[in-house]
Amino acid sequence: MHDIRVQVERYAREYGLDFFETVFEVLGFDEINMVAAYGGFPNRYPHWRFGMEYDRLSKGYEYGLSKIYEMVINNDPSYAYLLESNMDVDQKLVMAHVYGHVDFFKNNFMFRHTNRKMMDQMANHATRVRRYQDRLGVEKVEEFIDRGLSLENLIDYQSPYVKRRAERGDRADEPQLARGLKTDREYMQDYINPPEFLEEQQRRLDEAAQRARKVPERPERDVLLFLLEHAPLEDWERDVLAILRDEAYYFAPQGQTKIMNEGWATYWHSTIMTQKALTAAELIDYADHHSGTLATSPGQLNPYKLGVELWRDIEDRWNKGRFGKDYEDCDSYEERRGWDRKLGLGREKIFEVRKHYNDVTFIDEFLTLEFCLAQRLFTYGYSEKHQRWEVLERDFKKVKEKLLHMLTNFGQPTIAVEDGNFENRGELLLIHKHDGVDLKLDYARDTLAHVERIWRRPVNLVTRVDGRGTLMRFDGREHSDRKIEL
Amino acid sequence: MSLKIKQDHARFRDIVRGRIKNNLRKYVQKGEMIGRKGKDFITIPVPTIDIPHFRFGEKQQGGVAQGDGQPGDPLSAGQGDGTGQAGQGEGHHLLEVDVSLDELAEILGEELQLPRIEPRGRDRIVTTKLKYTGISPSGPESLRHFKRTYKQALRRQIASGAYSWKKPVIVPMREDRRYRTWKQVPLPETNAVVIYMMDVSGSMGDEQKEVVRIESFWIDTWLRRHYKGLETRYVIHDAVAREVDRETFFHTRESGGTMISSAYKLCREIIDTDYGAAAWNVYPFHFSDGDNWSADDTRLCVDLLRTGILPNVNLFCYGQVESPYGSGQFIKDLRETVGPQENVALSEIADKEAIYGSIKQFLGKGK
Numbered sequence: 001m002h003d004i005r006v007q008v009e010r011y012a013r014e015y016g017l018d019f020f021e022t023v024f025e026v027l028g029f030d031e032i033n034m035v036a037a038y039g040g041f042p043n044r045y046p047h048w049r050f051g052m053e054y055d056r057l058s059k060g061y062e063y064g065l066s067k068i069y070e071m072v073i074n075n076d077p078s079y080a081y082l083l084e085s086n087m088d089v090d091q092k093l094v095m096a097h098v099y100g101h102v103d104f105f106k107n108n109f110m111f112r113h114t115n116r117k118m119m120d121q122m123a124n125h126a127t128r129v130r131r132y133q134d135r136l137g138v139e140k141v142e143e144f145i146d147r148g149l150s151l152e153n154l155i156d157y158q159s160p161y162v163k164r165r166a167e168r169g170d171r172a173d174e175p176q177l178a179r180g181l182k183t184d185r186e187y188m189q190d191y192i193n194p195p196e197f198l199e200e201q202q203r204r205l206d207e208a209a210q211r212a213r214k215v216p217e218r219p220e221r222d223v224l225l226f227l228l229e230h231a232p233l234e235d236w237e238r239d240v241l242a243i244l245r246d247e248a249y250y251f252a253p254q255g256q257t258k259i260m261n262e263g264w265a266t267y268w269h270s271t272i273m274t275q276k277a278l279t280a281a282e283l284i285d286y287a288d289h290h291s292g293t294l295a296t297s298p299g300q301l302n303p304y305k306l307g308v309e310l311w312r313d314i315e316d317r318w319n320k321g322r323f324g325k326d327y328e329d330c331d332s333y334e335e336r337r338g339w340d341r342k343l344g345l346g347r348e349k350i351f352e353v354r355k356h357y358n359d360v361t362f363i364d365e366f367l368t369l370e371f372c373l374a375q376r377l378f379t380y381g382y383s384e385k386h387q388r389w390e391v392l393e394r395d396f397k398k399v400k401e402k403l404l405h406m407l408t409n410f411g412q413p414t415i416a417v418e419d420g421n422f423e424n425r426g427e428l429l430l431i432h433k434h435d436g437v438d439l440k441l442d443y444a445r446d447t448l449a450h451v452e453r454i455w456r457r458p459v460n461l462v463t464r465v466d467g468r469g470t471l472m473r474f475d476g477r478e479h480s481d482r483k484i485e486l
Numbered sequence: 487m488s489l490k491i492k493q494d495h496a497r498f499r500d501i502v503r504g505r506i507k508n509n510l511r512k513y514v515q516k517g518e519m520i521g522r523k524g525k526d527f528i529t530i531p532v533p534t535i536d537i538p539h540f541r542f543g544e545k546q547q548g549g550v551a552q553g554d555g556q557p558g559d560p561l562s563a564g565q566g567d568g569t570g571q572a573g574q575g576e577g578h579h580l581l582e583v584d585v586s587l588d589e590l591a592e593i594l595g596e597e598l599q600l601p602r603i604e605p606r607g608r609d610r611i612v613t614t615k616l617k618y619t620g621i622s623p624s625g626p627e628s629l630r631h632f633k634r635t636y637k638q639a640l641r642r643q644i645a646s647g648a649y650s651w652k653k654p655v656i657v658p659m660r661e662d663r664r665y666r667t668w669k670q671v672p673l674p675e676t677n678a679v680v681i682y683m684m685d686v687s688g689s690m691g692d693e694q695k696e697v698v699r700i701e702s703f704w705i706d707t708w709l710r711r712h713y714k715g716l717e718t719r720y721v722i723h724d725a726v727a728r729e730v731d732r733e734t735f736f737h738t739r740e741s742g743g744t745m746i747s748s749a750y751k752l753c754r755e756i757i758d759t760d761y762g763a764a765a766w767n768v769y770p771f772h773f774s775d776g777d778n779w780s781a782d783d784t785r786l787c788v789d790l791l792r793t794g795i796l797p798n799v800n801l802f803c804y805g806q807v808e809s810p811y812g813s814g815q816f817i818k819d820l821r822e823t824v825g826p827q828e829n830v831a832l833s834e835i836a837d838k839e840a841i842y843g844s845i846k847q848f849l850g851k852g853k
Contacts, residue, residue, distance in 0.1 A: 034491040043490070049537065051498030054491045055583070142497070149537045301551045380561055381548030389561040392548065403550045413540050437542045446538035 001026070004092050011276045012099040016351065017268065019102035020116075021077040024095065028084045032068050033057040035081055039251065040073045041122045045129035045243070046138075047145050069289075070094040074105040074254065076116035089282035090289060096272040100265030103354075108260070110253035110358050118250055125243045132236045144237055148244040150450040153412045154223035155248050157256065178202040219416035219431060224248070226417045231454050241454075255410050259359045263307015266293060267350075270308070306375070310362070313371050314353060315346035359407045367403070369396045377403075405435070413439055418462070428455045432463035439463055448474040462486070502583050503593060505532045510597045514845070515838040517700050527584040535581050591711035594704065598845060601852030603712045603800075605676040605767050617671045625665025634664035678713035678767035678800075680705065681756060683749045685774030687724040688741040689811035693837075697807050698773045699736050701841050705771065708849055713767060719756055723749035725779070729756070743779050746772075746816065747786040754794035761798075768799040771848075776806045776814035784816065788823045796829060801853035803831045805844060829853055 005024060012019070027035065037054035038044040060066035069090060073079045080098040082091055105111050115121055133141045178201035180193030220226045224245040228238060254261070270290060278286055294305045317323055321341030330336050357365070379392045379402045393399065414433040422429035428451065432439060444461065451474075452459045458475040462484070469486035473479070506513070513530065555561070585593075594600070621634055639658035643649035649656075682702055684690070710716045720735035721727055727748035730738065753770050761768050778784050796802055802824075806817040817832055824830050833847040834840075 030489065034489055037491055037494075046494055046497070048494055048498040048501055050491060051494035051496070052535065052581075054495050055498060059584075138497075146537060150539060153539050153541075296552050301549065305552070375552055376554070377550055377552055378555065378557075379548060379550050382544070382546075386560070389548075391555040391557050391559045391561065393557055399550055402548070406547075406549060411542075413542060415540055432540070437547045440541050440543040443538045443541055447540050450538065 001091065004088065005095060008092060008095040008272065008277060009099065011272045012096065012103075012268070015268070015271065016347075017099055017103040018106060019078070019099050020075075020106055022072075022080055022098060022102050023077050024080050024082055024098075026082050026084050029061055029067075030058070032071065032081055032083050033061060036068050036071055040071050040079075040081075041119065043119075043123040043126050045126045045145075046133065047142060047149075049149070070098060072098050072101045072105075073119065074102075074111060074114060074116070075119045076106075078102045078105065079119065087285060089278075089285045092277050092282075093269050093273055093286060093289060096277065097265045097269040099272075100268035101261060103268075104257070104261045104264050107355050108253075108257060108358075109356055110257050114250055114253060121246070121250075125247065128239060128243065132240065136236065141236075141240065144240055145244070147450040147453050148224075148241050150447050151224055151227070151454075152244055152248045153410070154415055155225075155245060155252065156221035157252055157410050157412075159222055178205055215420040216417055219418050221414070221416045223415065223417050223430070226420070227451075227454055230420050232456055233454070237454075252410065253358075256358050256360070256407075259303045259307040259310070259407075260354065260357065260362050261307070262304045263309075263311050264354055266304050266308040267311045301377075309375055310366055310371070311350055313368075314366055315350050317346075318349035319344055319346035321345075360404060363400065363403055363407065367400055372396045372399055405437075413437075415461075422460055426457050428457065428459040430459065430461045432461060434464040438465055441465065444472060445474070445479050448472060448479070452476055499583075501535065502532055502585075503589070505535060506530060506585065506590075507593050507597050510593065511842050514594075514704060514842045515700065517696055517838075526588075527586055528590060529582050529584055532581045532583055587707050588711055591707045594708060594845075595711070598842075598849070600708065600846065600849045603709070603767075603849075603852055605678070605712060605800075615671050616668045618666050618668045620667045620669075621664050622667040623661065623664060625667060629666045631664045631666055635662055638662040638664055676713055676767060677715050677717070677765065678709060678769065679717040679719060679761050680709060681719045681721060681753050681768070681770045682735065683721040683723065683727075683753060683770065683772040684735065685724070685744055685746070685749075685777075686722045686738045686740050687744045687777075688739070689744075689775050689777060689809050690739075690807070691809060694773075694775060694807040694809050695736055697835055697838060697841060698805070700838065701773075701805065701835070701844060702771070704841070704845050705769075705848065708845075709769065721749050721752050721756075723752075727752040744774070744777055745779050745783050746774065747783045747790060750787050750790040750795065754790060757795070757798050769801055769803070770795060770799055771803045771805065773805045773807055774816065775809035775811065776816040777811070778816050778819075784819050788819070791824050791830075796824065796827060799829065801829045801831060801848075801851060803833070803848045805848070806832075806834045808834065808836045 001024075009022075033054055035042055036057055037050045044050060057066070057068070061068075067083070069083055069086065071081045078098075078101075080095075080102075082094055086094065129141065129145075178198050180189075180198050180201065183189055183192050215230065216226060224241065227233075228241055228245065233241065273286055273290070294302065294308065296302050296305055319342075320339060321327070321343040322336075322339050327336070327339060330339070353362070353366075373396075376394075377399045378394045379399055380389055381392045382388075383390045414435070416431055416433070417428065418431040419429040421427070430451070444463070448459055448461055458473060461472045463470055463472065464486065465481075469484045471482045471484045473482065509532075551561070595602075621631060635658050636656060639656045639662040640649065642659070642662060643656060680702075682698075684695070684698055706716065706718065718732070720730050720732055722730055722735055722738055722740075723744070723746070724740045725743045725745045725748065727745075729752065749772065753772075757768055757770075778787070791802065804817065804820055806814060808814070814834075817834060820830075820832055825832060829851075831848045831851055833844040835844045
């Protein structure tokens with residue numbers, strides 16, 4: 001095994017992959033199921049949902065439905081787990097795949113802000129939560145975690161990259177007076193600062209002051225942060241919520257680069273295997289498992305497949321010079337099909353792309369009409385008329401739009417805190433920025449109830465249901481919906 | 487690496503157990519659960535055990551996929567399920583959990599507050615159990631005792647002068663090997679038999695039989711919790727009674743009259759021949775719609791119960807399943823005659839929803 005590792009690592013470096021030191025551990029299926037249930041970490045805070053995930057994985061394995069070949073943790077050094085019962089050729093493939101991931105973790109911009117010592121951090125979180133449980137009882141802490149987890153997707157997926165919150169401090173609390181423009185001459189005052197102008201200015205200042213008193217000043221996308229800062233939490237509750245938020249931010253970039261990252265790792269395992277590492281005897285097993293990774297059951301979108309196909313397409317286009325103004329402007333089908341400037345820029349290009357893109361920008365920039373046709377992509381939706389899922393469109397624009405929508409904000413509804421003192425009663429007002437798809441209502445109600453338990457005052461959510469503005473409300477005992485104008 | 491997850495897993499099972507308990511009434515009256523029964527486990531769909539999030543309604547959202555098909559074509563099975571959502575494919579399945587029948591019985595007992603059954607005839611039936619007791623110089627390799635083998639080899643080498651403290655190498659020989667041995671310990675065990683009897687005359691319809699089927703499943707489950715090796719026997723009757731297998735029991739429909747005494751006679755015979763009261767816990771259950779052929783036959787039934795059946799059984803249960811055709815007289819007669827007896831349980835079962843309460847009436851006696 002050691003020899004395989006040294007060999008694969010050497011190939012990976014020769015191709016220019018740049019990764020953290022990677023520690024491989026070999027685990028039995030029970031252990032690998034456990035680690036997978038914990039999201040890849042050997043040590044997490046205690047919670048039943050990990051037990052549930054473990055139950056699911058173990059059953060999947062027992063019934064032969066699924067099997068986890070590998071797992072990588074974005075950490076420095078990175079940790080990768082291999083399944084003990086894999087054949088040597090599998091381990092080789094998996095290692096090559098792993099180096100692809102680690103290279104991606106290390107270089108892609110989305111990961112620039114993630115904690116590379118997350119392994120320690122997670123263990124640290126686990127200890128803290130355990131301590132609370134010892135002190136306060138398992139169920140009490142667990143129940144709070146349930147509520148917190150219910151909100152784990154209410155973070156600002158952009159925030160690590162944007163500095164959005166204004167620095168506070170210099171704002172005085174006393175009302176400001178409009179002074180108008182400066183003039184030394186008393187008699188000019190009325191000309192330079194006519195009363196209407198001064199009034200107008202005063203009004204603006206007052207409005208600004210009013211806005212500043214509102215909490216939050218502008219809609220806060222990081223709902224968890226808002227709750228941390230403003231909800232009446234006990235110290236341990238605040239700490240637990242902060243832990244959940246921290247972990248949510250850690251996992252977010254992995255979700256936002258899934259297609260790229262899996263595609264990248266797949267691209268590299270197949271490149272390394274087919275060009276270097278594979279022996280003739282291993283070919284059949286390799287082909288079998290590789291095709292397993294890329295299988296699209298009829299109509300399914302497999303991120304491994306879509307990702308690797310896009311990477312190959314980019315490489316091919318930049319090798320042949322199928323980009324830029326000349327190519328875009330070319331109208332002749334024949335000419336376009338035979339287009340090959342022999343630029344050989346493919347490798348260079350994909351390395352550049354793996355650095356500066358995430359799934360949204362990746363798809364936006366590189367999913368072309370030709371690609372869409374070649375891969376036979378389509379959109380589907382539920383037909384109320386036929387009570388079944390149906391193929392909707394093969395139109396390139398629609399496909400791309402849908403795909404981008406699914407990836408934007410991590411495929412989650414965009415929800416922000418609008419007001420922490422709604423109707424001047426200390427209630428919480430959340431706003432769902434409706435972009436064409438309604439919320440799943442039963443889930444929304446349950447989630448609202450969880451928010452209420454944290455906010456400890458009634459909570460409200462503005463959304464749109466069947467095209468009509470709706471204010472959903474939970475006051476601690478009852479749910480109610482009210483139609484409103486939007 | 488020890489499996490830390492076990493704790494979380496146990497916690498998850500606890501929560502599932504709580505959900506099952508809350509929904510038990512619903513499960514009890516549903517027959518489909520029986521269809522999900524494996525050998526020792528039963529698969530139960532547990533509603534809402536996931537953590538709610540704000541998320542999109544799937545049906546409006548749709549997604550992107552790859553493959554054949556023209557607009558308007560239906561997606562094939564499994565398509566469009568958990569696709570898209572780039573890695574967020576949480577799946578929209580109901581959670582299904584396996585619960586052992588033992589655990590299910592436990593839950594049933596807790597929820598219905600059933601008393602533990604005190605088996606009669608304890609220590610009468612004896613089975614054996616293996617117990618590791620000693621060490622022997624021969625045995626299967628899988629039972630080799632490494633420490634004792636080592637000691638033996640050391641002892642031999644010292645005795646023969648082959649041991650040197652400068653080079654402390656111990657090489658066990660064939661005859662040094664030691665193995666664990668076992669002996670068979672007798673284990674007292676109590677056995678039980680359930681004798682199900684059912685009226686299959688024309689007035690007992692499918693609905694009535696479904697009630698009996700569900701109820702007998704839960705009775706089995708509960709009794710199995712208390713007795714190793716529970717046996718079941720099935721008797722059907724109209725004007726005559728005969729013993730059948732389980733399959734036939736639930737699927738036979740006859741026309742004609744009803745003579746309950748015929749079943750009770752056969753029941754007594756079965757007890758007398760196969761299940762001596764000294765060694766067996768016997769549970770006759772009889773289900774009918776309460777119509778008997780004649781008052782004479784009912785008198786005969788009571789007689790049979792008093793003399794032949796009740797003295798030899800833990801508990802005799804009669805369940806009267808309501809049917810539009812039955813007069814429901816039989817239970818009244820039983821109430822007046824044998825009703826007050828300690829080991830008789832009578833229950834009227836109006837419909838599936840009444841099963842829950844009926845089980846409690848039967849098993850609540852702790853017999």
